[in-house]
Amino acid sequence: MGMESKFIWKNGELVPFEQATLHFLTPALHYGAAVFEGIRSYNTPKGPAIFRLRDHVERLFDSARVLGFREFPWDVDDLVKAHKDTVRANGFADCYVRPLIYLDQGGWNLNVDYGKPSLMIAVWEWNNYLGDDALARGIRANISSFTRHHPNVSMTKAKIAGNYVNSIFAKTESERLGFQEAIMLDPQGYIAECTGENLFVVRHGKVITPSTAPVLEGITRHSIHTIAKDLGYKILEQPISRDQLYIADEVFVCGTAAEVIGLSEIDYRKIGDGRTGPITRKIQEVYHEAIRGKVAKYESWCEYVG
Numbered sequence: 014m015g016m017e018s019k020f021i022w023k024n025g026e027l028v029p030f031e032q033a034t035l036h037f038l039t040p041a042l043h044y045g046a047a048v049f050e051g052i053r054s055y056n057t058p059k060g061p062a063i064f065r066l067r068d069h070v071e072r073l074f075d076s077a078r079v080l081g082f083r084e085f086p087w088d089v090d091d092l093v094k095a096h097k098d099t100v101r102a103n104g105f106a107d108c109y110v111r112p113l114i115y116l117d118q119g120g121w122n123l124n125v126d127y128g129k130p131s132l133m134i135a136v137w138e139w140n141n142y143l144g145d146d147a148l149a150r151g152i153r154a155n156i157s158s159f160t161r162h163h164p165n166v167s168m169t170k171a172k173i174a175g176n177y178v179n180s181i182f183a184k185t186e187s188e189r190l191g192f193q194e195a196i197m198l199d200p201q202g203y204i205a206e207c208t209g210e211n212l213f214v215v216r217h218g219k220v221i222t223p224s225t226a227p228v229l230e231g232i233t234r235h236s237i238h239t240i241a242k243d244l245g246y247k248i249l250e251q252p253i254s255r256d257q258l259y260i261a262d263e264v265f266v267c268g269t270a271a272e273v274i275g276l277s278e279i280d281y282r283k284i285g286d287g288r289t290g291p292i293t294r295k296i297q298e299v300y301h302e303a304i305r306g307k308v309a310k311y312e313s314w315c316e317y318v319g
Contacts, residue, residue, distance in 0.1 A: 015137065022099045022134035025087075033133060040128055041115035045175025048076035049113045051209075051269040052096070054136070054318065056106035057306035062315035063100065063110060064269075064304050067093055068232050070112075076171035077114045081125040085114075087132065097318045099134045109139040109270070113174075139270075147193075148297065151265075151277030151289045154207070156255055157183040157195040161205035164227055172229065180208035194266065196258070196279065199227040204253040210271045213237065214253055215263035215292045221249045233267045236314065240299045243310070246292065263290030265297075272304075273297040 021033035041047040050073045054063045070092045077085070087095075096110055112134045120128030159182045162169055167176050179197075187195035187208075196212065199205040205227050206212055211234040214221045220241050222234070241248055258264055264276040264284050273296060275289030284290075289297070303311040 016135070018103045018105070018135065018137055020099065020102045022095050022132075024131055024133075025095075027099065027102050033135070035115075039115065039117060040120045041117065041174070044116070044120075044123070045173070045178070046080065046120060046125065046128075047113055047115035047174040048073060048080055049111060049172050049174060050076075051172075052110035052112070053139075053269055053304070054100050054105065054108045054110055055304050055306075055315075057315060057317070059306060059317055061100060061106045061318040062306055063096060063318065064316075065232050065236070065314045066096055066316035068235075070096070072172070072230075072232065073112055073114065076173060077130065079168045079171035080173055082114070082130050083126070085130060092132075092134075093316065095134055097316065099136050100318050103136050105136055105138055107138065107140065108136045111135045111137075115174075147274050149289055151275035151284075151287075152193040153191075153278040154194040154196050154276050155187055155190060155192045155280050157186060157197045159183045159186065159195075159197060161197040161199050161227060163200045169227055170225075170230060184208040194276075198255065199223075201227075201252075202255075203227075204255065204258065207266050207268075210266035210268035210274075211237075212253075212264065212266050214257060214261045215265075215290060216257075216261050218246070218292075219249055220246045220292070221251060221253060223253055224250045231268060233269055233272070236300065236303070236311075237267050237273065237296060240296055240303070240311075244295060244299065258284070261285070263293050265289070265293040267300075273300050 020027040050069045052069045054061050070089050114130050114132050116128045117131035183195035195208050197205050211231040258279050259282045262285050267273045275293045277287050302308050306315045
């Protein structure tokens with residue numbers, strides 16, 4: 014995956030890709046004191062559109078406040094425009110968008126009040142995160158030996174850069190074991206989420222997902238919630254045990270990068286018929302139409318670059 018582009022947005026201006034650098038002594042690099050978003054732009058009949066951009070920008074600010082930043086030199090409208098400007102300047106249609114607010118110039122005493130936030134926005138062309146075959150065949154996953162953060166140890170509602178070391182541990186372990194994704198349990202032993210995706214279970218026609226208490230409130234998760242309800246499925250938010258995954262009719266995960274992907278196998282146990290299930294496929298199809306501006310009721314989710 015190449016991540017090169019022409020320009021990166023840095024603190025209010027577009028700079029050449031090669032000039033978007035940080036000094037070695039930037040405190041965010043040493044302490045993980047940064048927050049980010051994963052956003053996608055898709056080609057639509059009306060041109061490139063960034064999916065649920067404003068929601069992502071608002072969550073970026075929420076994450077920064079959770080980390081402890083109190084004031085910012087930008088507001089939501091500023092950053093909506095900045096994201097659109099960056100995609101437009103690079104001439105991309107289908108691409109990944111990565112904003113990062115990071116602790117800059119201070120904060121070595123582990124207090125964000127002694128530093129200041131800086132912001133960069135990068136974009137790069139990117140297609141399927143988990144591979145082209147994953148849509149139809151699904152992927153193999155396992156229950157990780159690493160537990161998802163306790164919500165009073167590290168804030169689970171914020172996309173804080175340092176939090177993702179937890180995901181790196183789990184994802185690396187799973188891939189070394191031959192799986193494609195890791196499912197992480199919460200501190201009480203119930204299903205939480207994957208390394209970068211929220212999780213849904215289908216059983217007896219009902220769609221079940223963990224409550225938001227221990228997990229990230231995913232924007233794709235919210236989109237799937239809405240689509241599934243509009244398709245007539247009953248959605249339940251409740252604790253899910255590990256063995257409930259094994260006897261599910263279908264299990265699927267969702268996230269900005271992964272989109273909607275079925276799980277064909279968990280811990281060497283085949284889920285359903287071992288392929289992406291019918292309810293997952295229906296939700297998957299509507300989601301893929303929605304992100305490309307082809308479903309009128311969801312077109313407000315598309316922020317056209319212009």
